[in-house]
Amino acid sequence: MAIEKIKVPDIGDYDKVDVIEVMVSVGDEINEEDPIISLETDKATMEVPAPKGGKVVAVSVKEGDKVSEGDILIDLEVGGEAESEPESEPESEPKSEPKAESKSGASAQEDIVIPDIGDYDKVDVIEVMVSVGDEINEEDPLVSLETDKATMEVPSPKAGKIISVSIKDGDKVGKGDVILKLETQSGGSVESVESGDSSEPKVEKAPEKTPEKSETKPASSPSVSSGSELAHASPSIRRFARELGTDVANIPGSGPKGRITQEDVQKYVKSKMQAIESGSGGVVAGGAGGAGLNLLADPVVDFSQFGEVEEEKLSRINKISAANLHRNWVKIPHITLFDDADITDMDTFRKANKQVALDQGVKLTPLAFIVKAVAKALSDVSRVNSSLSADGESLVIKKYINIGVAVDTPAGLMVPVIKDADKKGVYQIAKDIIDFATRAREGKLTGKDMKGGTFTISSLGGLGTTAFTPIVNMPEVAILGVSKSANKPVYIDGEFVPRLMLPLSLSLDHRVIDGALGAKFLSSIVANLTDLKRLIL
Numbered sequence: 370m371a372i373e374k375i376k377v378p379d380i381g382d383y384d385k386v387d388v389i390e391v392m393v394s395v396g397d398e399i400n401e402e403d404p405i406i407s408l409e410t411d412k413a414t415m416e417v418p419a420p421k422g423g424k425v426v427a428v429s430v431k432e433g434d435k436v437s438e439g440d441i442l443i444d445l446e447v448g449g450e451a452e453s454e455p456e457s458e459p460e461s462e463p464k465s466e467p468k469a470e471s472k473s474g475a476s477a478q479e480d481i482v483i484p485d486i487g488d489y490d491k492v493d494v495i496e497v498m499v500s501v502g503d504e505i506n507e508e509d510p511l512v513s514l515e516t517d518k519a520t521m522e523v524p525s526p527k528a529g530k531i532i533s534v535s536i537k538d539g540d541k542v543g544k545g546d547v548i549l550k551l552e553t554q555s556g557g558s559v560e561s562v563e564s565g566d567s568s569e570p571k572v573e574k575a576p577e578k579t580p581e582k583s584e585t586k587p588a589s590s591p592s593v594s595s596g597s598e599l600a601h602a603s604p605s606i607r608r609f610a611r612e613l614g615t616d617v618a619n620i621p622g623s624g625p626k627g628r629i630t631q632e633d634v635q636k637y638v639k640s641k642m643q644a645i646e647s648g649s650g651g652v653v654a655g656g657a658g659g660a661g662l663n664l665l666a667d668p669v670v671d672f673s674q675f676g677e678v679e680e681e682k683l684s685r686i687n688k689i690s691a692a693n694l695h696r697n698w699v700k701i702p703h704i705t706l707f708d709d710a711d712i713t714d715m716d717t718f719r720k721a722n723k724q725v726a727l728d729q730g731v732k733l734t735p736l737a738f739i740v741k742a743v744a745k746a747l748s749d750v751s752r753v754n755s756s757l758s759a760d761g762e763s764l765v766i767k768k769y770i771n772i773g774v775a776v777d778t779p780a781g782l783m784v785p786v787i788k789d790a791d792k793k794g795v796y797q798i799a800k801d802i803i804d805f806a807t808r809a810r811e812g813k814l815t816g817k818d819m820k821g822g823t824f825t826i827s828s829l830g831g832l833g834t835t836a837f838t839p840i841v842n843m844p845e846v847a848i849l850g851v852s853k854s855a856n857k858p859v860y861i862d863g864e865f866v867p868r869l870m871l872p873l874s875l876s877l878d879h880r881v882i883d884g885a886l887g888a889k890f891l892s893s894i895v896a897n898l899t900d901l902k903r904l905i906l
């Protein structure tokens with residue numbers, strides 16, 4: 370056994386690149402090529418694969434770090450003898466493959482490599498268009514590469530059957546790197562073949578990224594699309610779209626950074642055909658029909674003509690949560706139920722224990738009790754603790770109860786998750802909330818802290834509000850909004866008495882939970898908060 374330090378490989382010209390995800394933890398057994406971390410530059414997202422398999426014994430980076438070539442990522446315990454230079458060479462040279470005998474008319478295997486791509490050293494692979502087993506013709510596109518100035522396709526210099534593919538989306542490649550191994554029928558040279566004699570990669574100008582400020586999108590274009598010249602699509606996808614008689618400008622991309630894939634083109638054309646068949650032809654692309662999501666394009670307004678303005682860049686978290694909230698708002702048919710919980714007794718109990726808790730370093734706010742009450746309600750009404758399966762065919766009911774708590778931070782909203790909330794006491798939950806809120810505000814939460822939630826609570830109780838309509842945090846199916854408690858007159862036994870009432874707002878995914886079940890669940894939370902003794906049942 371030997372310990373090897375796995376470092377950041379050559380990542381081109383970039384220095385101090387954002388770590389957006391760490392995919393391994395101490396104790397993980399990983400295989401060669403398993404992704405270790407995901408990095409993001411302003412132009413691309415790339416994964417760093419493990420150069421060999423082994424057991425992770427230390428992880429030196431976390432999400433939010435910035436790393437450069439040579440920085441240590443993990444310590445890996447690998448089998449066999451320690452190497453004299455215990456540093457991995459992550460971007461290893463293409464291994465020299467046993468070369469096939471050259472027999473005229475017999476099959477031979479050839480490495481197809483990246484041809485001369487001009488002045489570029491390492492460029493991004495944005496799309497690998499072939500897979501093992503594919504039969505390809507000469508000139509068929511193999512990969513699409515992207516520099517900051519151009520997108521280019523590398524065509525195959527020969528016809529044959531693909532035996533193996535050595536690169537994947539997100540890799541960086543340079544002249545001579547092996548793309549794939551091809552079994553050809555003609556035999557001939559078994560040398561590594563630069564992709565095409567005539568094979569200058571086909572270059573297409575990279576999309577201009579900044580639209581004209583004054584440009585106004587036609588009302589007919591869906592807001593998710595940008596103009597043809599702005600669409601993020603490789604030359605072959607543009608050609609494919611043209612062949613089907615459509616324009617990439619109309620097609621929303623589902624690939625990384627909104628890239629348009631072949632499947633996107635097919636889906637778009639299919640939806641147009643269906644619209645035509647159903648008599649609403651053309652509506653999908655916009656028009657006055659009002660069907661579907663034929664939204665008007667966002668208005669482009671020069672606000673400075675009306676007064677002084679200041680532009681503030683959105684943080685990465687702002688942008689990620691905006692995209693998630695938008696999807697959740699559009700895709701989930703929401704209903705929101707409201708109720709007030711009488712927390713008079715709970716608050717008396719909380720206040721009586723506040724100092725005791727403080728002596729143990731715990732600030733006891735109503736939220737810890739609310740988390741506990743919700744955990745109990747989730748175990749009693751388990752359908753709420755579920756997610757729709759990706760194919761929409763079934764409901765996945767989770768046997769664990771992990772409650773996310775929305776935390777307001779200077780960088781935006783974050784949702785750390787209190788794991789196994791049903792098994793924890795109120796003190797422990799309060800501790801978790803303080804720990805998460807502190808780390809969230811210091812930007813120290815890890816990806817793991819925010820994963821695995823089964824339900825979310827968003828509390829504005831410390832700030833105010835009497836009610837609000839929170840947005841369900843997909844793939845969860847419900848979220849509880851908590852507003853500020855207030856003393857209100859409640860009619861009990863023939864007279865009005867002052868009681869401390871806590872307003873609750875429960876938003877539901879109506880595809881999964883109907884109003885009756887939602888009301889049952891909300892009543893259960895209210896009952897748990899009103900009578901804390903229920904929590905020990």
Ligand code: CAO
Pocket residue numbers: 733734735736737774775776777778782802806827828829830831832839851852853854871
């Ligand atoms: N009613 C009345 N008072 C409340 C209350 C409620 N529902 N909830 C909290 N309070 C009180 C607390 O007791 C505390 O008072 P004291 O300091 O006198 O004890 C005060 O309000 C502040 O509480 P807090 O906010 O520090 O603590 P918390 O446990 O209630 O919440 C956290 C922690 C991290 C959830 C909260 O600080 C936060 O970030 N909330 C924002 C959530 C958010 O933005 N949601 C998104 C809404 S939709 O976009």
